[in-house]
């Protein structure tokens with residue numbers, strides 16, 4: 001019982017991070033019909049940006065103002081939003097209308113660029129101009145901006161009074177922020193005129209422009225939102241683990257890949273699907289880790305992908321493409 | 326000066342020379358029809374006016390302002406709405422959302438709501454289906470939606486690309502009655518049709534296009550009576 005509760009909580013926490021990242025993949029795919037390979041790097045930079053903000057403002061685990069978490073969160077969301085805007089503008093927009101393979105290769109190029117820019121630390125040439133990159137080539141520990149005492153700590157099973165379920169502030173932060181952002185996005189996409197325009201562009205961009213919708217602007221906004229959500233995931237991830245691997249570490253790509261799997265499982269292009277898919281991937285991973293083996297957690301995720309692709313290739317919430325009459 | 330003036334318009338799709346020097350005028354308050362067989366360049370003409378394809382040369386002037394190089398979404402703001410070929414309703418959106426998208430450029434909320442009432446009076450079937458996904462509408466209903474959606478932009482000039490395509494004769498009658506109605510209420514219309522008979526019956530002026538060139542133009546009733554048109558497009562003689 002204790003194990004069940006703990007695995008559910010971890011699953012929802014990890015899953016909501018996957019969901020936040022998956023949203024960026026799915027929104028960009030929905031509108032431009034291509035997989036933005038650089039998205040996992042935006043997530044990685046989101047984590048590192050929030051770390052850099054802590055360093056810049058002098059926040060440490062022991063000494064930080066109460067609003068520090070909010071500053072780091074919003075700061076890194078803004079930075080990644082700007083980054084996403086720039087990437088789209090400089091790398092993808094010039095290729096609008098080009099064969100999809102060109103865009104895909106460009107996305108991989110952008111991805112490698114971001115990973116390696118993140119690694120630069122004391123490049124002599126750049127240092128001469130006073131440019132220093134904060135990330136470096138080694139893992140770093142991240143200051144925790146929250147209390148580390150459990151909010152709740154209780155034993156479920158009276159036979160094992162020492163096996164406690166712990167609800168940590170960081171778990172509440174992760175789940176609270178992720179669900180708030182998803183609710184906001186849900187409202188934006190399904191409850192506002194801009195969201196309606198986004199859905200129209202995703203169905204048919206040319207006709208959308210005949211309605212007076214500025215398609216380029218909608219694309220920019222999509223990148224900004226997707227990147228900001230990935231940054232939020234990056235910040236939350238840093239808080240949860242309190243350490244970050246260096247920017248070119250394969251772990252980032254693996255996390256991005258799992259989030260991408262979440263998007264596909266939910267039905268790529270479908271916003272609600274990405275949220276559901278993320279939670280599902282998180283739960284499968286954590287339950288597998290708790291009840292089967294911790295070492296095989298990647299296997300569970302990718303097995304789920306295979307099962308979904310076999311039985312419902314359009315994804316759980318995806319619709320088989322409706323042909324236009 | 327006509328509301329819309331197209332002069333010596335050329336459009337290429339790669340090596341295909343689709344429009345080879347089209348000139349036409351649409352006078353304010355009129356219905357002008359452009360008829361011609363498949364592949365003649367009718368839709369291309371509308372796409373060029375709406376800014377979806379870039380002309381290789383020639384000029385398009387609307388209310389005295391040049392449209393070449395203006396982006397599609399800005400042209401809508403200038404007062405030109407199009408109901409495109411094949412309808413192009415957003416199948417993933419409800420009927421109501423499609424109508425709202427039609428009014429995307431407008432900020433006069435009260436005006437939009439009263440216009441919505443007006444088009445729903447024109448197309449009562451749509452009113453019954455407001456919450457339905459538009460992909461589930463019948464072909465005729467989708468055509469009605471496409472026209473209604475274009476009207477919600479409250480355009481000065483409405484471009485209609487084959488509004489009667491694939492519709493049952495009764496519905497074609499209804500659609501044409503509505504087109505006349507819209508026009509009487511002050512909207513200028515450029516109408517593309519394969520149904521030359523209906524189109525010439527409704528229009529003030531007519532243009533005949535063949536392989537990218539205008540070969541005839543005159544008052545619609547004169548064209549309807551001319552031997553050439555009767556033979557080639559009205560299936561008479």
Ligand SMILES: Nc1ncnc2c1ncn2[C@@H]1O[C@H](COP(=O)(O)OP(=O)(O)OP(=O)(O)O)[C@@H](O)[C@H]1O
Nearest residue numbers: 338341343361362363364365366367368369370410
């Ligand atoms: N995207 C395109 N690429 C290449 N050629 C095109 C393209 N669109 C149209 N064409 C060609 O341009 C010519 C004019 O096409 P257009 O669609 O304007 O014809 P239309 O008069 O509207 O015909 P229909 O009555 O069949 O709709 C045709 O020969 C067509 O094959």
Ligand SMILES: [Mg+2]
Nearest residue numbers: 367368369410
């Ligand atoms: Mg056509």
